[in-house]
Amino acid sequence: MLSTDEDILSQAEAWAKAGKGVAVATVVETWGSAPRPVGSHLVIDEEGTFLGSVSGGCVEGEVVTEALDVIGSGKAKLLEFGVADETAWRAGLSCGGRIAVYVEKVG
């Protein structure tokens, strides 16, 4: 069965209660054609295990990397991703849209 965004938040709570460092990433804004709607979550634990999706796979790798940084520092970040050729040095969205992802630590 597909995990809903709600199941994902329950998993984040379970990880945090098990003593793991956890971050929640949330799509807070989208422009143009975006793969996942505003409010979609990706949750990440300190080992890089993740559940959910903020882009259907395009930028998850980078969000996970940033999330590990957020888990370490405790400081939230707002990430923006655009089409691949505009931000050639980092992951991009092949569908041509842009998304903003807020990443914060749980705890």
Add this chain to the structure above:
Amino acid sequence: MDLKLLSALNAARADRKAAVLVTDLDGAAPARLVTDANLAGDALEEPIRAALRSGKSGVVGETRVFLTVQVPPAQMVIIGAVHISQALVPMARQLGYDPVIVDPRTAFATPERFPDVALKAEWPDVALPPLGVDRYTAFIALTHDPKIDDPALLHAFEKDCFYIGALGSRRTHAKRVERLTAAGASPEAVARIKAPVGLNIGAISPAEIAVSILAEVTQAWRQGIA
């Protein structure tokens, strides 16, 4: 995000309560959780009410405040352990509903016909109250029998289900409207019944009718929960 806030958000969902997590993206104010209990008088009461009606998360206007909106997962109550219900159950599950079937006719409501699904072989007045029918429930009456469908529909009106559909031709439905009105239902409530049930896609087989019903339910959930 505070773990307590995350726990409270998850607890509200388990309890089928709507909740909104308010996050300042600049970190200027701590995040907070707003539910029915503390919504009145909140600084963002109006935008939060609007967000709850739409069920959509988003940034408030031109601000840097983000609302994570959580409305309870939709449930589905099907009146009638009939042929269409057999097609409807697996498809409804694919859409994330956890269907319950109510039918007092024990010849219909058998585990052989409905394996692995919650089946209440009781009259609606007994079966429905414990089910927690609410605003976030799709309610579908399929028995064609007024003795069963009518009291069930009255219950659905009372609970203000987001979708209320009933099987039957226009003529059957006109008679149903008369009966429900005589039973005390308001014209607004009766007008909420989708009948004939389902979008008009020319459905003939039970599976096709199930598709048309679920398309209409999805439309109500995504476009009309307000």
